[in-house]
Amino acid sequence: MFKQVAILLACLMSFVFANADTNESVKLNLVKNIKVNHKLDPLSKSCVECHAEKTPGVVADWKQSRHAHAGVSCMDCHSVNADNPMASAKVHPKDSNNYVSMLVSPKTCAKCHQNEVKEFEESGHARGAMQMYAKPGMVKLMYHYEGADHPEYKMTPDTTGCAMCHGTIIKLDADKKPTPETWPTYGVGTVYPDGGVGGCKSCHTMHKFSIAEARKPAACASCHLGPDHPDIEIFNNSKHGHVFNSEGHTWNYDSAPNTWDVPDFRAPTCSACHMSGVGEAVSTHNVSRRLKYNLWSPRSNLRTGGVDKAVEDYKKTGKLNVGTPLAGHPSGDPEKARAEMKLVCKVCHSTTSTDNFFVMADKHVELYNVYFDEAKKMLDDLKAKNLLLEDEWSDEFQEIYYHLWHHEGRRMRQGALMNAPDYAHWHGVFEVKNDIRKLRKIYKERIETGKIH
Structure with a gap:
């Protein structure tokens, strides 16, 4: 053993000295001094202490989250400037000069997760609410045919059904609180008063925001089910679902992004195929990126639109324009989209x-x-x-x-x-x-x- 260690050290030192005069010399001192401050500021601490009594479930989820481990507090997400359109009508807590919002839009998430939010905004998911409300036929179905144009009840088919998946356009009342017709919602394409678009919590439910939860089929199943798009039923009918239902509870879902790969799992979930960095594929929050066809529209055409421009147009004009081409691979080439999907397949299949x-x-x-x-x-x-x-x-x-x-x-x-x-x-x-x-x-x-x- 002694002899093996001596030989290893001799080889390493020989390599170091041989490369001492080059820009590629080996540096043995790779230790970096990194300081992480997990302490909460006094205001954030008071939030946790109060809400531990008022809403203990919220605090319990946060305490188990990676946010809590990294020192990301309530104030980092909920504290806003007084001129923010979502700011509370009064300061909170009442003895502070702090304004909060119960709404947390993707604009807040983008402060740390900029790439993920950008990728999401370029996906078909992002147009969920905009597309629904921009279609006269859909609006008429919800309010006229299903809601019976009832002065009190016509909004319920939208609020309790469609918006919970597609998302809603959140409206605020005189007290700067969201209206019951438009919030709460877990809709993936929700439009916020500050211009943010998306529903991060649709997959990473608050306040734990678990990456493991989002990787399991259940995260998608709350919307992708039923007679019109029975994707969870389809998954369960497939051999991938067979393997997952047999042993999925034993798999590892907690790996870092771009490292979640076999053998963490034996068969792909929805996330693995459409989003995760499996094999040579790179992780993405653009769920349209690997899709060759559009399978939900009346006719299945090839996805040649590149990244979705619906959110970009909305931010520029404030109009619900859904006439832009359907998102696919950023290049606009459906064959490249299919090639990226095949990168996932090749990890297990010939x-x-x-x-x-x-x-x-x-x-x-x-x-x-x-x-x-x-x-x-x-x-x-x-x-x-x-x-x-x-x-x-x-x-x-x-x-x-x-x-x-x-x-x-x-x-x-x-x-x-x-x-x-x-x-x-x-x-x-x-x-x-x-x-x-x-x-x-x-x-x-x-x-x-x-x-x-």
């Missing part, structure tokens, strides 16, 4: 296995487009001949058309690209096949008779 899978999954997406194009042609023809009812939800043709793309069609496409056979087939293409047959029959009757039956 090139042949990965390539073959995507060849057939892509064909299934294109098969859906064949069905949709026929349905859209019939819809346009009936519209041109005034053979559609104004109330689309009372019109059998329009309702089936909607379900063809919004429910069955999404399941067909997403099931294929996430390896869920029952959703690609029985909940997907089988139902789309049934839909198109019904549409053909209704179309034929209306064209032949010139009447809406």
Whole structure:
């Protein structure tokens, strides 16, 4: 043992002296003097002491967070300038000159997490609320059809449902407190009064803001489920979900960003495929970056829009413009997006296995487009001949058309690209096949008779 150590030291010293006159010389003194101050200032300490009594759950979560370990306090997130549009009407605590906001927008998060916020703003997630409120059809569905235009209750379908996933545009009352119609919300695309856009807490729930929590499928499942985008059901139907449900509780979810990789897990979760730095892939908060197709819209077109400009346009104009191209890879090249997704796959799968899978999954997406194009042609023809009812939800043709793309069609496409056979087939293409047959029959009757039956 002594001899081995002596040889190792001799080799190391020989290398050091051999490179002593170069810019690449080995420096043995790599210890840096780093000072971290974990102490809270008096105001922050008083916040913790008071809220430990008033809202003990909040303080308990914070105490377990990495924020607490790094000395990030309540004031770092909630204290704002008096002229901030979200500032409280009165100072808080009452014997201070401090203004706070119960709202914490991504602008605050960006003080430490600048890259993550920027990447998020360039993703499809960021347009969640803007896209919803900018579509007249969606607004009419929530307030007129579902809310019955009721003077007191028409907002509830939005507040309790849509906004909880898409996000809302937060409004403040006379006391500078958020209105019940617009807050609280966990919506991923929430728009804040200070211009911040996004919902960091949608995935990293407050006040623990756990990276481990965000890496588990449950973080995505609260929104990505149900008849229109059953992604958690699709995941559970896949072999990836099979492995996760068998042993996922034993995996390590706490590694630092860009280091969470096999063998921390044996099969990918949603985060691993769409966001994490797995294998040669680099971590990102742009969930659109690795997507080749748009699978949620009526027709699945290639994602050629580069980074999403919706948030940038909103900040410049204050208008809810969603006409910008759908986000994908920053280059605008859908094949580069697919190549980055394949970097995740290759950690566990052979090139042949990965390539073959995507060849057939892509064909299934294109098969859906064949069905949709026929349905859209019939819809346009009936519209041109005034053979559609104004109330689309009372019109059998329009309702089936909607379900063809919004429910069955999404399941067909997403099931294929996430390896869920029952959703690609029985909940997907089988139902789309049934839909198109019904549409053909209704179309034929209306064209032949010139009447809406």
